[in-house]
Amino acid sequence: MAELVAYLASNSADASGTASLDLRKLKYLETKLGVEAYLSQAFRRQDYGQQPPQLMEAEQGEGMELDEDEYEESEFEEDEYEESEEVLDESPAPINDPEGNLAFASAVIKALRSRIKSRGTKFGDRQNERILELLEEASPAEDDEALFLSGLEASDMLSTGSFHKSPIFTEGQQPLSLQSIEQFLGECYDDETKVFIQDPSVKLSEADHLTREVAIGQVKKRLLEGKSKGRPWNCLELATHVEDGLRPKFLSGEDSRLLTKLKHEQAGDYAGRRSYPPGYKEVEKWALLAEAGALTEPRQDSHGFSTYITVNEGYVGFGWLCMPSDEERNAWVKEPSDIPSHRYRYVVLRPGQTVYTPAGLVHFVFRLPDGGHTLAFGGHVLRCSTIVQWVKAMLEEKANPSITNEDLTSAAPGYLDRVEVFVKQAQKNGMEEKWGGAEAIKEFLRLKAEFLAG
Secondary structure, eight states: HHHHHHHHHTTTTOTOOOOOHHHHHHHHHHHHHTTHHHHHHHHHHTTOOOOOOOOOOOOOOTTTTTHHHHHHHHOOHHHHHHHHHHHHHOOOOOOOOOOHHHHHHHHOOOOOOOOTTEEEEHHHHHHHHHHHHHHOOOEOGGGSSSEEOHHHHHHHHHHOOOOSOOOOESSSSOOOOOOOOOHHHHHHTTTOOOEEOOOOOOOBGGGGOOEEEEEEHHHHHHHHHSOOOSSOEEOOOOOOSOOSSSSSSGOOGGGGGGGHHHTTTTOOOOOOOOOOTTTTOOOOOEEEEOOOOOEEEEOOOGGGOEEEEEEEEEEEEEEEEOOOOOOHHHHHHHHHGSOOOGGEEEEEEEEEEEEEOOOOOOOOOOOOTTSSOOEEEEEOOGGGGGGHHHHHHHHHHHHHHHGSSOOOTTTHHHHHHHHHHHHHHHHHHOOOGGGTOHHHHHHHHHHHHHHHHH
Protein backbone atom coordinates (compact mmCIF):
# COMPACT_ATOMS: atom_id res chain seq x y z
CA MET A 1 0.00 0.00 0.00
CA ALA A 2 2.89 2.36 0.73
CA GLU A 3 4.02 1.92 -2.87
CA LEU A 4 0.55 2.85 -4.13
CA VAL A 5 0.40 5.93 -1.92
CA ALA A 6 3.82 7.07 -3.04
CA TYR A 7 2.94 6.49 -6.68
CA LEU A 8 -0.34 8.42 -6.42
CA ALA A 9 1.33 11.29 -4.56
CA SER A 10 4.17 11.64 -7.05
CA ASN A 11 2.01 11.29 -10.15
CA SER A 12 -1.18 13.11 -9.17
CA ALA A 13 -0.52 16.00 -11.58
CA ASP A 14 1.99 17.28 -14.05
CA ALA A 15 3.39 20.80 -14.03
CA SER A 16 0.19 22.23 -15.45
CA GLY A 17 -1.98 20.53 -12.85
CA THR A 18 -3.28 17.94 -15.29
CA ALA A 19 -3.60 14.36 -14.07
CA SER A 20 -0.76 12.27 -15.45
CA LEU A 21 -1.21 8.78 -14.00
CA ASP A 22 0.24 5.84 -15.91
CA LEU A 23 -2.96 3.81 -16.14
CA ARG A 24 -1.11 0.58 -16.84
CA LYS A 25 0.97 0.89 -13.71
CA LEU A 26 -2.00 1.99 -11.61
CA LYS A 27 -4.00 -1.02 -12.78
CA TYR A 28 -1.05 -3.24 -11.92
CA LEU A 29 -0.80 -1.70 -8.46
CA GLU A 30 -4.52 -2.13 -7.86
CA THR A 31 -4.25 -5.81 -8.75
CA LYS A 32 -1.06 -6.31 -6.78
CA LEU A 33 -2.03 -4.48 -3.61
CA GLY A 34 -5.76 -5.00 -3.46
CA VAL A 35 -7.09 -1.44 -3.20
CA GLU A 36 -10.71 -2.54 -2.90
CA ALA A 37 -9.80 -4.97 -0.13
CA TYR A 38 -8.12 -2.10 1.67
CA LEU A 39 -11.16 0.15 1.35
CA SER A 40 -13.34 -2.64 2.71
CA GLN A 41 -10.88 -3.03 5.59
CA ALA A 42 -11.17 0.69 6.30
CA PHE A 43 -14.86 0.20 7.04
CA ARG A 44 -14.13 -2.79 9.27
CA ARG A 45 -11.70 -0.56 11.19
CA GLN A 46 -14.61 1.89 11.69
CA ASP A 47 -12.85 4.58 9.68
CA TYR A 48 -16.04 6.64 9.28
CA GLY A 49 -14.88 10.27 9.14
CA GLN A 50 -16.69 12.94 7.19
CA GLN A 51 -14.32 12.50 4.28
CA PRO A 52 -13.82 9.30 2.26
CA PRO A 53 -11.23 6.84 3.62
CA GLN A 54 -7.90 8.19 2.47
CA LEU A 55 -5.25 6.01 0.91
CA MET A 56 -2.87 5.72 3.81
CA GLU A 57 0.10 3.58 4.66
CA ALA A 58 -1.09 0.12 5.65
CA GLU A 59 0.69 -2.84 7.14
CA GLN A 60 2.75 -4.61 4.53
CA GLY A 61 2.29 -8.36 4.31
CA GLU A 62 4.57 -10.83 2.64
CA GLY A 63 4.87 -10.30 -1.05
CA MET A 64 3.28 -6.83 -0.91
CA GLU A 65 6.40 -4.92 -1.93
CA LEU A 66 6.46 -3.70 -5.50
CA ASP A 67 9.01 -5.54 -7.57
CA GLU A 68 9.93 -3.23 -10.45
CA ASP A 69 11.18 -6.16 -12.52
CA GLU A 70 7.92 -7.95 -11.95
CA TYR A 71 6.07 -4.81 -13.03
CA GLU A 72 8.09 -4.58 -16.21
CA GLU A 73 7.22 -8.19 -17.02
CA SER A 74 3.54 -7.64 -16.28
CA GLU A 75 2.95 -4.68 -18.61
CA PHE A 76 -0.16 -5.08 -20.67
CA GLU A 77 -0.14 -5.69 -24.37
CA GLU A 78 -1.01 -2.51 -26.28
CA ASP A 79 -4.47 -3.72 -27.28
CA GLU A 80 -5.27 -4.68 -23.68
CA TYR A 81 -4.15 -1.24 -22.54
CA GLU A 82 -6.34 0.52 -25.09
CA GLU A 83 -9.32 -1.56 -23.99
CA SER A 84 -8.60 -0.68 -20.36
CA GLU A 85 -8.57 3.04 -21.19
CA GLU A 86 -12.01 2.79 -22.79
CA VAL A 87 -13.45 1.14 -19.67
CA LEU A 88 -11.95 3.78 -17.38
CA ASP A 89 -13.48 6.55 -19.47
CA GLU A 90 -17.08 5.45 -18.86
CA SER A 91 -17.38 5.65 -15.05
CA PRO A 92 -17.12 2.04 -13.87
CA ALA A 93 -19.76 0.40 -11.72
CA PRO A 94 -19.34 0.81 -7.96
CA ILE A 95 -17.90 -2.16 -6.11
CA ASN A 96 -20.40 -3.80 -3.79
CA ASP A 97 -18.79 -4.36 -0.39
CA PRO A 98 -21.08 -6.55 1.78
CA GLU A 99 -18.44 -6.95 4.50
CA GLY A 100 -17.81 -3.23 4.81
CA ASN A 101 -21.55 -2.51 4.71
CA LEU A 102 -22.15 -5.04 7.49
CA ALA A 103 -19.41 -3.45 9.61
CA PHE A 104 -21.00 -0.01 9.18
CA ALA A 105 -24.47 -1.33 10.08
CA SER A 106 -23.04 -3.17 13.10
CA ALA A 107 -21.55 0.09 14.38
CA VAL A 108 -24.94 1.81 13.95
CA ILE A 109 -26.65 -1.06 15.81
CA LYS A 110 -24.23 -0.68 18.70
CA ALA A 111 -24.87 3.06 18.87
CA LEU A 112 -28.66 2.64 18.70
CA ARG A 113 -28.67 0.11 21.53
CA SER A 114 -26.92 2.65 23.74
CA ARG A 115 -29.43 5.36 22.71
CA ILE A 116 -32.66 3.53 23.39
CA LYS A 117 -34.44 4.36 26.60
CA SER A 118 -37.29 2.41 28.12
CA ARG A 119 -40.68 3.90 27.30
CA GLY A 120 -39.29 6.73 25.20
CA THR A 121 -41.78 9.50 24.47
CA LYS A 122 -40.04 11.26 21.58
CA PHE A 123 -40.39 10.65 17.87
CA GLY A 124 -36.66 9.97 17.77
CA ASP A 125 -37.14 7.13 20.27
CA ARG A 126 -39.50 5.43 17.85
CA GLN A 127 -37.03 6.00 15.00
CA ASN A 128 -34.23 4.43 17.03
CA GLU A 129 -36.31 1.37 17.88
CA ARG A 130 -37.57 0.84 14.33
CA ILE A 131 -34.18 1.21 12.61
CA LEU A 132 -32.54 -1.01 15.24
CA GLU A 133 -35.17 -3.68 14.63
CA LEU A 134 -34.56 -3.45 10.88
CA LEU A 135 -30.77 -3.55 10.99
CA GLU A 136 -30.67 -6.48 13.40
CA GLU A 137 -32.60 -8.61 10.89
CA ALA A 138 -31.74 -7.04 7.51
CA SER A 139 -28.73 -8.14 5.45
CA PRO A 140 -26.15 -6.33 3.32
CA ALA A 141 -27.14 -6.64 -0.33
CA GLU A 142 -25.48 -9.28 -2.46
CA ASP A 143 -24.59 -8.56 -6.08
CA ASP A 144 -27.83 -10.07 -7.42
CA GLU A 145 -30.10 -8.12 -5.05
CA ALA A 146 -29.46 -4.68 -6.56
CA LEU A 147 -28.12 -3.26 -9.81
CA PHE A 148 -24.50 -2.08 -9.54
CA LEU A 149 -23.97 -0.47 -12.94
CA SER A 150 -21.58 1.76 -14.83
CA GLY A 151 -23.01 5.01 -16.11
CA LEU A 152 -23.29 3.57 -19.61
CA GLU A 153 -25.03 0.43 -18.36
CA ALA A 154 -27.51 2.45 -16.30
CA SER A 155 -28.25 4.75 -19.23
CA ASP A 156 -28.81 1.80 -21.55
CA MET A 157 -31.08 0.05 -19.06
CA LEU A 158 -33.31 3.08 -18.53
CA SER A 159 -33.47 3.87 -22.23
CA THR A 160 -35.04 0.49 -23.01
CA GLY A 161 -38.30 1.37 -21.27
CA SER A 162 -38.05 -1.54 -18.83
CA PHE A 163 -39.09 -1.28 -15.17
CA HIS A 164 -36.96 -2.83 -12.44
CA LYS A 165 -38.03 -3.18 -8.81
CA SER A 166 -34.45 -2.99 -7.53
CA PRO A 167 -32.45 0.20 -6.91
CA ILE A 168 -29.61 1.14 -9.25
CA PHE A 169 -26.22 2.12 -7.79
CA THR A 170 -23.72 4.08 -9.89
CA GLU A 171 -20.57 6.12 -9.32
CA GLY A 172 -19.10 9.30 -10.79
CA GLN A 173 -22.36 10.41 -12.41
CA GLN A 174 -22.77 13.90 -10.92
CA PRO A 175 -21.44 16.41 -13.50
CA LEU A 176 -20.72 19.02 -10.82
CA SER A 177 -17.64 18.36 -8.70
CA LEU A 178 -18.46 16.99 -5.27
CA GLN A 179 -19.40 19.69 -2.78
CA SER A 180 -18.61 19.85 0.93
CA ILE A 181 -20.99 20.86 3.70
CA GLU A 182 -18.84 23.92 4.37
CA GLN A 183 -19.07 24.95 0.71
CA PHE A 184 -22.81 24.46 0.58
CA LEU A 185 -23.60 26.35 3.77
CA GLY A 186 -21.09 29.05 2.83
CA GLU A 187 -23.30 29.89 -0.17
CA CYS A 188 -26.33 30.39 2.08
CA TYR A 189 -25.76 34.13 2.37
CA ASP A 190 -28.81 35.11 4.44
CA ASP A 191 -28.68 33.48 7.86
CA GLU A 192 -32.34 34.37 8.47
CA THR A 193 -33.59 32.28 5.54
CA LYS A 194 -36.01 29.65 6.81
CA VAL A 195 -35.62 25.95 6.05
CA PHE A 196 -37.59 22.89 7.11
CA ILE A 197 -36.06 20.30 9.41
CA GLN A 198 -37.27 16.97 10.69
CA ASP A 199 -36.97 17.20 14.46
CA PRO A 200 -36.78 13.86 16.34
CA SER A 201 -37.18 15.63 19.69
CA VAL A 202 -40.90 16.13 18.99
CA LYS A 203 -43.18 14.15 21.29
CA LEU A 204 -44.94 11.17 19.76
CA SER A 205 -48.26 12.73 20.69
CA GLU A 206 -47.33 15.68 18.46
CA ALA A 207 -45.99 13.64 15.53
CA ASP A 208 -48.15 15.62 13.10
CA HIS A 209 -45.74 18.50 13.72
CA LEU A 210 -42.57 16.52 13.10
CA THR A 211 -41.22 19.14 10.69
CA ARG A 212 -40.65 22.74 11.66
CA GLU A 213 -39.00 25.87 10.32
CA VAL A 214 -35.64 27.10 11.56
CA ALA A 215 -33.22 29.75 10.33
CA ILE A 216 -30.35 28.48 8.20
CA GLY A 217 -28.05 30.29 10.63
CA GLN A 218 -29.06 27.78 13.32
CA VAL A 219 -28.17 24.95 10.98
CA LYS A 220 -24.74 26.50 10.37
CA LYS A 221 -24.03 26.69 14.11
CA ARG A 222 -24.93 23.06 14.64
CA LEU A 223 -23.03 21.64 11.67
CA LEU A 224 -20.07 23.98 11.24
CA GLU A 225 -19.42 25.16 14.79
CA GLY A 226 -20.04 21.86 16.54
CA LYS A 227 -22.95 23.22 18.55
CA SER A 228 -25.28 20.28 18.02
CA LYS A 229 -27.56 19.72 20.96
CA GLY A 230 -29.62 16.63 21.55
CA ARG A 231 -31.09 14.67 18.69
CA PRO A 232 -29.81 14.98 15.09
CA TRP A 233 -31.60 17.26 12.66
CA ASN A 234 -32.50 16.16 9.15
CA CYS A 235 -32.82 19.15 6.79
CA LEU A 236 -35.39 18.37 4.12
CA GLU A 237 -35.16 19.23 0.43
CA LEU A 238 -33.15 22.43 0.69
CA ALA A 239 -32.87 24.70 -2.33
CA THR A 240 -29.68 24.18 -4.32
CA HIS A 241 -27.25 26.90 -5.39
CA VAL A 242 -26.86 25.70 -8.97
CA GLU A 243 -29.29 25.20 -11.84
CA ASP A 244 -27.30 22.51 -13.64
CA GLY A 245 -24.76 19.84 -12.84
CA LEU A 246 -26.64 17.80 -10.24
CA ARG A 247 -28.75 15.44 -12.33
CA PRO A 248 -26.81 12.19 -12.88
CA LYS A 249 -25.54 11.72 -16.41
CA PHE A 250 -27.34 8.40 -16.85
CA LEU A 251 -30.70 10.20 -16.38
CA SER A 252 -30.21 12.57 -19.30
CA GLY A 253 -32.29 10.62 -21.83
CA GLU A 254 -35.72 11.66 -23.11
CA ASP A 255 -37.51 8.88 -21.23
CA SER A 256 -36.36 10.32 -17.87
CA ARG A 257 -37.40 13.93 -18.56
CA LEU A 258 -41.19 13.62 -18.24
CA LEU A 259 -41.38 15.52 -14.95
CA THR A 260 -39.76 18.56 -16.56
CA LYS A 261 -42.56 18.69 -19.12
CA LEU A 262 -45.26 18.32 -16.47
CA LYS A 263 -44.17 21.56 -14.81
CA HIS A 264 -45.26 23.54 -17.87
CA GLU A 265 -48.61 25.28 -17.87
CA GLN A 266 -51.42 22.77 -18.30
CA ALA A 267 -53.10 24.76 -21.07
CA GLY A 268 -50.28 23.74 -23.33
CA ASP A 269 -51.05 26.54 -25.80
CA TYR A 270 -47.84 28.39 -24.96
CA ALA A 271 -44.32 27.07 -24.64
CA GLY A 272 -42.74 30.30 -23.47
CA ARG A 273 -41.00 30.87 -20.16
CA ARG A 274 -43.59 30.93 -17.36
CA SER A 275 -43.86 30.50 -13.63
CA TYR A 276 -45.19 27.24 -12.22
CA PRO A 277 -48.95 26.98 -11.56
CA PRO A 278 -50.27 27.01 -7.95
CA GLY A 279 -49.61 23.74 -6.14
CA TYR A 280 -46.41 23.03 -8.06
CA LYS A 281 -42.91 23.27 -6.63
CA GLU A 282 -39.35 22.45 -7.58
CA VAL A 283 -39.03 18.68 -7.31
CA GLU A 284 -36.26 17.86 -9.77
CA LYS A 285 -33.33 18.98 -7.63
CA TRP A 286 -32.72 19.64 -3.95
CA ALA A 287 -30.12 19.18 -1.24
CA LEU A 288 -30.30 16.81 1.72
CA LEU A 289 -28.29 17.93 4.74
CA ALA A 290 -28.31 15.80 7.87
CA GLU A 291 -26.48 15.61 11.15
CA ALA A 292 -24.54 12.51 12.07
CA GLY A 293 -26.88 9.76 13.27
CA ALA A 294 -30.02 11.07 11.56
CA LEU A 295 -32.50 8.32 10.64
CA THR A 296 -35.44 7.86 8.27
CA GLU A 297 -37.96 5.07 8.81
CA PRO A 298 -39.22 2.94 5.89
CA ARG A 299 -41.33 4.85 3.38
CA GLN A 300 -41.83 5.33 -0.34
CA ASP A 301 -41.47 8.66 -2.11
CA SER A 302 -44.64 10.69 -2.56
CA HIS A 303 -46.48 11.24 -5.84
CA GLY A 304 -45.14 7.95 -7.19
CA PHE A 305 -41.85 9.61 -8.04
CA SER A 306 -38.64 7.81 -8.83
CA THR A 307 -35.68 9.47 -7.12
CA TYR A 308 -31.93 9.88 -7.37
CA ILE A 309 -29.61 10.72 -4.47
CA THR A 310 -25.88 11.42 -4.86
CA VAL A 311 -23.78 11.56 -1.70
CA ASN A 312 -21.28 14.43 -1.71
CA GLU A 313 -19.92 14.24 1.84
CA GLY A 314 -20.15 11.58 4.53
CA TYR A 315 -21.54 8.05 4.51
CA VAL A 316 -25.22 7.20 4.16
CA GLY A 317 -26.72 3.79 4.85
CA PHE A 318 -29.52 3.05 2.38
CA GLY A 319 -31.88 0.12 2.96
CA TRP A 320 -34.85 -1.15 0.95
CA LEU A 321 -37.52 -3.83 0.78
CA CYS A 322 -35.93 -6.33 -1.57
CA MET A 323 -37.98 -7.40 -4.61
CA PRO A 324 -41.34 -7.68 -2.80
CA SER A 325 -44.12 -9.88 -4.12
CA ASP A 326 -47.56 -8.43 -4.87
CA GLU A 327 -48.75 -9.86 -1.55
CA GLU A 328 -45.95 -8.10 0.33
CA ARG A 329 -46.72 -4.81 -1.41
CA ASN A 330 -50.37 -5.10 -0.40
CA ALA A 331 -49.32 -5.89 3.17
CA TRP A 332 -47.01 -2.86 3.19
CA VAL A 333 -49.82 -0.53 2.14
CA LYS A 334 -52.17 -1.89 4.81
CA GLU A 335 -49.67 -1.92 7.66
CA PRO A 336 -46.00 -1.08 6.97
CA SER A 337 -44.72 -2.60 10.21
CA ASP A 338 -46.07 -6.03 9.22
CA ILE A 339 -43.25 -6.57 6.72
CA PRO A 340 -40.61 -8.86 8.32
CA SER A 341 -37.33 -7.03 8.85
CA HIS A 342 -35.31 -9.84 7.24
CA ARG A 343 -36.85 -8.90 3.87
CA TYR A 344 -34.80 -5.69 3.80
CA ARG A 345 -31.32 -5.22 2.31
CA TYR A 346 -28.89 -2.32 2.62
CA VAL A 347 -25.82 -0.68 1.07
CA VAL A 348 -23.60 2.12 2.41
CA LEU A 349 -23.27 4.99 -0.06
CA ARG A 350 -19.83 6.61 -0.27
CA PRO A 351 -19.12 10.13 -1.61
CA GLY A 352 -19.59 10.24 -5.37
CA GLN A 353 -22.03 7.32 -5.47
CA THR A 354 -25.64 7.64 -6.62
CA VAL A 355 -28.69 5.52 -5.84
CA TYR A 356 -31.68 5.61 -8.20
CA THR A 357 -34.93 4.32 -6.69
CA PRO A 358 -37.81 3.22 -8.95
CA ALA A 359 -41.39 4.32 -8.30
CA GLY A 360 -42.80 2.83 -5.11
CA LEU A 361 -39.53 1.48 -3.70
CA VAL A 362 -39.84 1.12 0.09
CA HIS A 363 -36.62 2.40 1.65
CA PHE A 364 -35.03 3.65 4.88
CA VAL A 365 -31.88 5.63 5.73
CA PHE A 366 -29.39 5.35 8.59
CA ARG A 367 -26.22 7.18 9.60
CA LEU A 368 -23.51 6.57 12.17
CA PRO A 369 -23.78 8.95 15.17
CA ASP A 370 -20.02 9.58 15.28
CA GLY A 371 -19.52 9.27 11.54
CA GLY A 372 -19.80 12.92 10.56
CA HIS A 373 -22.60 14.96 9.00
CA THR A 374 -23.77 14.23 5.45
CA LEU A 375 -24.58 16.22 2.33
CA ALA A 376 -26.33 14.78 -0.71
CA PHE A 377 -28.06 16.16 -3.77
CA GLY A 378 -31.18 14.55 -5.11
CA GLY A 379 -34.23 14.98 -7.25
CA HIS A 380 -37.37 13.25 -8.43
CA VAL A 381 -37.85 11.63 -11.82
CA LEU A 382 -40.78 10.45 -13.94
CA ARG A 383 -40.26 8.17 -16.93
CA CYS A 384 -42.51 8.12 -19.98
CA SER A 385 -42.24 4.35 -20.32
CA THR A 386 -43.26 3.52 -16.72
CA ILE A 387 -46.40 5.63 -16.25
CA VAL A 388 -48.38 2.55 -15.17
CA GLN A 389 -46.05 1.91 -12.20
CA TRP A 390 -46.22 5.63 -11.40
CA VAL A 391 -50.02 5.68 -11.05
CA LYS A 392 -50.01 2.41 -9.10
CA ALA A 393 -47.63 3.96 -6.56
CA MET A 394 -49.91 7.01 -6.21
CA LEU A 395 -52.92 4.74 -5.67
CA GLU A 396 -51.03 3.03 -2.84
CA GLU A 397 -50.25 6.40 -1.31
CA LYS A 398 -53.87 7.44 -1.58
CA ALA A 399 -54.95 4.23 0.18
CA ASN A 400 -52.56 4.88 3.09
CA PRO A 401 -50.97 8.37 3.21
CA SER A 402 -48.70 7.31 6.10
CA ILE A 403 -46.45 5.25 3.80
CA THR A 404 -44.83 8.44 2.42
CA ASN A 405 -43.24 11.47 4.02
CA GLU A 406 -45.44 13.98 2.16
CA ASP A 407 -49.14 14.21 1.33
CA LEU A 408 -50.37 14.18 -2.24
CA THR A 409 -50.73 17.78 -3.38
CA SER A 410 -53.05 19.49 -5.80
CA ALA A 411 -50.36 18.92 -8.42
CA ALA A 412 -51.14 15.18 -8.64
CA PRO A 413 -54.39 15.46 -10.68
CA GLY A 414 -52.71 18.07 -12.87
CA TYR A 415 -49.82 15.72 -13.57
CA LEU A 416 -52.25 12.96 -14.56
CA ASP A 417 -54.31 15.24 -16.79
CA ARG A 418 -51.21 16.45 -18.59
CA VAL A 419 -49.95 12.92 -19.23
CA GLU A 420 -53.37 11.96 -20.56
CA VAL A 421 -52.98 14.69 -23.18
CA PHE A 422 -49.57 13.30 -24.10
CA VAL A 423 -50.63 9.67 -24.43
CA LYS A 424 -53.77 10.41 -26.43
CA GLN A 425 -51.71 12.38 -28.91
CA ALA A 426 -49.28 9.45 -29.01
CA GLN A 427 -52.17 7.14 -29.89
CA LYS A 428 -53.08 9.37 -32.81
CA ASN A 429 -49.49 9.63 -34.02
CA GLY A 430 -48.55 5.97 -33.63
CA MET A 431 -46.03 6.76 -30.86
CA GLU A 432 -47.42 4.37 -28.22
CA GLU A 433 -44.09 2.59 -27.67
CA LYS A 434 -42.61 5.71 -26.10
CA TRP A 435 -45.23 5.31 -23.36
CA GLY A 436 -44.75 1.60 -22.78
CA GLY A 437 -46.98 0.42 -25.63
CA ALA A 438 -50.68 0.48 -26.49
CA GLU A 439 -51.68 -1.78 -23.58
CA ALA A 440 -49.73 0.34 -21.10
CA ILE A 441 -51.58 3.47 -22.28
CA LYS A 442 -54.94 1.74 -21.81
CA GLU A 443 -53.93 0.63 -18.32
CA PHE A 444 -52.72 4.14 -17.46
CA LEU A 445 -56.06 5.67 -18.48
CA ARG A 446 -57.95 3.07 -16.44
CA LEU A 447 -55.80 3.67 -13.34
CA LYS A 448 -56.07 7.44 -13.77
CA ALA A 449 -59.86 7.21 -13.73
CA GLU A 450 -59.66 5.04 -10.61
CA PHE A 451 -57.39 7.56 -8.89
CA LEU A 452 -59.64 10.55 -9.65
CA ALA A 453 -62.85 8.69 -8.76
CA GLY A 454 -61.84 8.01 -5.17
